[in-house]
Amino acid sequence: MTEIADSTRIVKESLNKRYASERRFRRLGLMAIFFGVSFVLILFADIFSKGYTAFLQTQIELEIFYDPAIIDPGHTNDPQVIGKADFAKLYKAALKERFPDATSRSARRDLYNLVSNGVAYSLRDTVLDNPGLIGTRLTLWLVADDEIDMLIKGHIHRDAPESDRRVSNQSIAFIEQLEASDSVRKSFSWTFLTAGDSREPEQAGIGGAVMGSLFTLLVTLSLAFPIGVAAAIYLEEFAAKNQFTDLIEVNINNLAAVPSIVFGLLGLAVFLNFFGMPRSAPLVGGLVLTLMTLPTIIIASRASLKSVPLSIREAALGVGASKVQTVFHHVLPQAMPGMMTGTIIGMAQALGESAPLLMIGMVAFIVDIPTSPLDPSTVLPVQIFLWADSPERAFLERTSAAIMVLLGFLVAMNALAVILRKRFEKRW
Amino acid sequence: MNSKSTARSNSEGHIFHRFDEELQSLIKLVGEMGELATEQVREAGKAIKKGSLERARSVVNRENRIDQLDIAIDEEIHRVLALRAPMAKDLRILLTVNRIGSFLERIGDQANGIAELALFLFKEDSSDPDKRLLSGIPRMAKYVIAMVEMSIQSFKRMDIELALEVIEMDRDLNEQFDTSIRSLTTYVLEDPRRIGDAVQVVLGLRSLDRIGGHAKSISRQVIFMVKGVNVRHQSVEILAAEIRAGSLG
Amino acid sequence: MSKANIYAIENPVTHQPGWIGSRVQEGSENTASPYATVGNIAVPNPRMSARSVNVFYDEKQAINNVSLDIGLNEVISMIGPSGCGKSTFLRCLNRMNDTIDICRVEGEITLQDENIYSKSMDAVLLRARVGMVFQKPNPFPKSIYDNIAYGPKIHGLARSRSELNEIVETSLAKAGLWDEVKDRLTKPGTGLSGGQQQRLCIARAIAVSPEVILMDEPCSALDPIATARVEELIDELRQNYTIAIVTHSMQQAARVSQRTAYFHLGNLVEVGETNDIFTNPKHPLTEAYITGRFG
Numbered sequence A: 001m002t003e004i005a006d007s008t009r010i011v012k013e014s015l016n017k018r019y020a021s022e023r024r025f026r027r028l029g030l031m032a033i034f035f036g037v038s039f040v041l042i043l044f045a046d047i048f049s050k051g052y053t054a055f056l057q058t059q060i061e062l063e064i065f066y067d068p069a070i071i072d073p074g075h076t077n078d079p080q081v082i083g084k085a086d087f088a089k090l091y092k093a094a095l096k097e098r099f100p101d102a103t104s105r106s107a108r109r110d111l112y113n114l115v116s117n118g119v120a121y122s123l124r125d126t127v128l129d130n131p132g133l134i135g136t137r138l139t140l141w142l143v144a145d146d147e148i149d150m151l152i153k154g155h156i157h158r159d160a161p162e163s164d165r166r167v168s169n170q171s172i173a174f175i176e177q178l179e180a181s182d183s184v185r186k187s188f189s190w191t192f193l194t195a196g197d198s199r200e201p202e203q204a205g206i207g208g209a210v211m212g213s214l215f216t217l218l219v220t221l222s223l224a225f226p227i228g229v230a231a232a233i234y235l236e237e238f239a240a241k242n243q244f245t246d247l248i249e250v251n252i253n254n255l256a257a258v259p260s261i262v263f264g265l266l267g268l269a270v271f272l273n274f275f276g277m278p279r280s281a282p283l284v285g286g287l288v289l290t291l292m293t294l295p296t297i298i299i300a301s302r303a304s305l306k307s308v309p310l311s312i313r314e315a316a317l318g319v320g321a322s323k324v325q326t327v328f329h330h331v332l333p334q335a336m337p338g339m340m341t342g343t344i345i346g347m348a349q350a351l352g353e354s355a356p357l358l359m360i361g362m363v364a365f366i367v368d369i370p371t372s373p374l375d376p377s378t379v380l381p382v383q384i385f386l387w388a389d390s391p392e393r394a395f396l397e398r399t400s401a402a403i404m405v406l407l408g409f410l411v412a413m414n415a416l417a418v419i420l421r422k423r424f425e426k427r428w
Numbered sequence B: 001m002n003s004k005s006t007a008r009s010n011s012e013g014h015i016f017h018r019f020d021e022e023l024q025s026l027i028k029l030v031g032e033m034g035e036l037a038t039e040q041v042r043e044a045g046k047a048i049k050k051g052s053l054e055r056a057r058s059v060v061n062r063e064n065r066i067d068q069l070d071i072a073i074d075e076e077i078h079r080v081l082a083l084r085a086p087m088a089k090d091l092r093i094l095l096t097v098n099r100i101g102s103f104l105e106r107i108g109d110q111a112n113g114i115a116e117l118a119l120f121l122f123k124e125d126s127s128d129p130d131k132r133l134l135s136g137i138p139r140m141a142k143y144v145i146a147m148v149e150m151s152i153q154s155f156k157r158m159d160i161e162l163a164l165e166v167i168e169m170d171r172d173l174n175e176q177f178d179t180s181i182r183s184l185t186t187y188v189l190e191d192p193r194r195i196g197d198a199v200q201v202v203l204g205l206r207s208l209d210r211i212g213g214h215a216k217s218i219s220r221q222v223i224f225m226v227k228g229v230n231v232r233h234q235s236v237e238i239l240a241a242e243i244r245a246g247s248l249g
Numbered sequence C: 001m002s003k004a005n006i007y008a009i010e011n012p013v014t015h016q017p018g019w020i021g022s023r024v025q026e027g028s029e030n031t032a033s034p035y036a037t038v039g040n041i042a043v044p045n046p047r048m049s050a051r052s053v054n055v056f057y058d059e060k061q062a063i064n065n066v067s068l069d070i071g072l073n074e075v076i077s078m079i080g081p082s083g084c085g086k087s088t089f090l091r092c093l094n095r096m097n098d099t100i101d102i103c104r105v106e107g108e109i110t111l112q113d114e115n116i117y118s119k120s121m122d123a124v125l126l127r128a129r130v131g132m133v134f135q136k137p138n139p140f141p142k143s144i145y146d147n148i149a150y151g152p153k154i155h156g157l158a159r160s161r162s163e164l165n166e167i168v169e170t171s172l173a174k175a176g177l178w179d180e181v182k183d184r185l186t187k188p189g190t191g192l193s194g195g196q197q198q199r200l201c202i203a204r205a206i207a208v209s210p211e212v213i214l215m216d217e218p219c220s221a222l223d224p225i226a227t228a229r230v231e232e233l234i235d236e237l238r239q240n241y242t243i244a245i246v247t248h249s250m251q252q253a254a255r256v257s258q259r260t261a262y263f264h265l266g267n268l269v270e271v272g273e274t275n276d277i278f279t280n281p282k283h284p285l286t287e288a289y290i291t292g293r294f295g
Helices: A002-055 A079-084 A088-098 A105-112 A118-129 A146-152 A169-180 A190-194 A207-238 A243-255 A260-274 A282-306 A310-318 A323-351 A355-359 A380-388 A393-424 B002-009 B017-050 B053-084 B088-121 B136-157 B160-190 B192-227 B236-245 C086-092 C123-129 C144-155 C161-174 C178-184 C194-207 C224-237 C250-256 C274-279 C284-290
Strands: A056-065 A137-143 A184-188 C046-057 C060-071 C075-079 C103-111 C130-133 C212-216 C242-246 C259-264 C267-273
Touching (some): A002 A190, A056 A146, A169 A184, A207 A282, A243 A282, A282 A323, A310 C130, A323 C144, B017 B088, B017 B136, B088 B136, C046 C086, C060 C075, C086 C212, C086 C259, C144 C194, C161 C178, C161 C194, C194 C224, C267 C284
Parallel strands (some): C075 C242, C130 C212
Antiparallel strands (some): A056 A137, A056 A184
């Protein structure tokens, strides 16, 4: 009995110490989480505060006269002729009309630079779509030049000395006049979401990069998922366990750790140089990313196959199902959610990858939005890389905005992973 | 705490150490009861031989101790059967203990009968019976006591050859019984006035014969326990041949 | 002498093998030759019959020269300490061991005089003829109906939907489960209680009309009441099926089987009528195991 009393006392004495260490560990854990979360919040706050303005675009209200003399002097109504007309003259005329006092050469230049030169193309397109506009007058909101945009958004300070800013006093005077008559506004910029890349920030959009990413991922998914799952099923369920399969397993695990740029080099050497596939195409990007994500998918799929309880296989074999029936009727449905999660994680990885794509030329400046996996294009992370490199102030906010779009994609994909998991995972 | 450390050091025996202890205690009880029953038979025999009313009374007084042991054994067996669900040899041991208990109880009853015979024969208000009339009883008693002791020994040692000896002794006992009856008959023919005592003595001889029979039954039960073969109704000759050839079971 | 006797004080000499209070130990002089099985391995009307079966996992021998008949419409139980090879032997009977790469089976096992390890015997067909019920109830994560219907479906046993319905109903009825589940056939099989799940697994095995049903510790995950119901079911199934059951519960072997085989370290030590094995086993190892003096 004395022994029991003694041990009770000893246990009691050690309790405080043990609880103290538990409390210490809890505090440490909380601190770690706090640091992690605050870094993420800081990052997000920074990106959002810099990037959200890119979704807005400054516009200037002008009355445009679709002057037949400029557009179609010969009244041919021939689109060929109309297409060659100098539509810039239309908004220049409108600006001259609005500011008749600006007569000096430099004043004229500043005046014309208020509006983005891309406006000429959008005017041409509307006329080509609707030739009936010729000869009419319309009040339109025209896209402002990126410098003006920056000025309006406050990124360029009006009180700074003229030599320190890229907008002249003259331009500011014009803008202030326009503002006085409520002819300047900021509206949601569809251009940013739909347009392709451009030298002019106000005309640059991520539409091309989004489409490029989509095509690339489509190629990756349609190759990596079936190949990865098939490889995993074969290795896990059918292949004999011997030194050769062990070797394959080790190599797959090693491939998952290979730096992605190596896959880019491989793609360059094999797909472009050897097979002669088109440079900068999402098809090649997808192939390269397939190589990169395959190990991830195979490893995740094998793990999820392994986690299917042996009892289910035995049950199926026990009633006389063949190996293939056992795998496809019972094991695969159970393993599917895990495989999909693995695949989507692999896809998310591929979505964020830029290094291997640089190697196969997807870093080129491409204005057109790709319409097939064979068209040259770029992808979101490469677009971000390109914009981050551009000197114009307006590209800074576009970089942040593109990162926001990329993050949005990643969140959406992870959400999809969760939803698929929930839907396919039958918890009986 | 002490018993725990023993259990750990002792790697022999049943996985439930308690079960072996229970079996041991049961076997000890049977041994105790066997000794007591033997003692009762011996004392009853001596009471007749020496004409001692005192011994006879003490036998009668001790009778209920045998009954108590019988009940104790019954209860323990009941408990062990219910809690341990023994199998094979363990089960046979318990069944055997159960039967031996009831045989010993009956042996005690017979001893009691002999003691009561002594009380009847050596009544204080009558003359003692002729010694010749009684001579068969101590002689047979001695033989029967040996049988009972051997049968209990055979149980304790699980010795089927000893058990076989007891079974074979029963034939000699029957001969002794017949001899005693014959000499009694001669005596009664000589002196018909003693016929009442003679009838009582025959009953005493009969009791001893029964005790021998019980010893034989105990021995047959021991053979069942060891070999798992029921030999209760097998002839002694065949049994002896099989045991000696080692072909039993 | 590695054995002790609780009566050693009384008489240290006259003890015999299998003595109460003495635990039989490995390698003691009592251990009979590992290759000789005590008792009659043959029956007059064998449904399955194993002769000189050796099983190896890589180089390690798990079953050592085991010969045993499984009679028509009998329940034979296989008992023995863990790792004695009883489950391995059971799994040889429907070639479940085929799925283990390192497992190698030697010897001959016949089902109705056909060697199940011959090239002409297909493992899939064999498993349709020799069904199996496992230790843990393992219904498919599908509905109760689909659980039963799966086997007949893949084997093409039912030509129409109504035939399939009939198979499902009779199988469930034979397993004594029909009344309990007839109103919830579309509910998941995994939603049943443990005992019901195991009877569902038995019904699933019955559904493909096997000749033999192997059961690998079918009640070890069940409570006593569910166990009793499964045991009762096994007893009923004996009318139409031959059943081989591996069990850790000696009481269960005693209750459900007609013959009992005792395995020890990959050897078939003793086989015989269940009555005899549990009242008067011949081999000291069997005796030691049955009376709980083994370890």
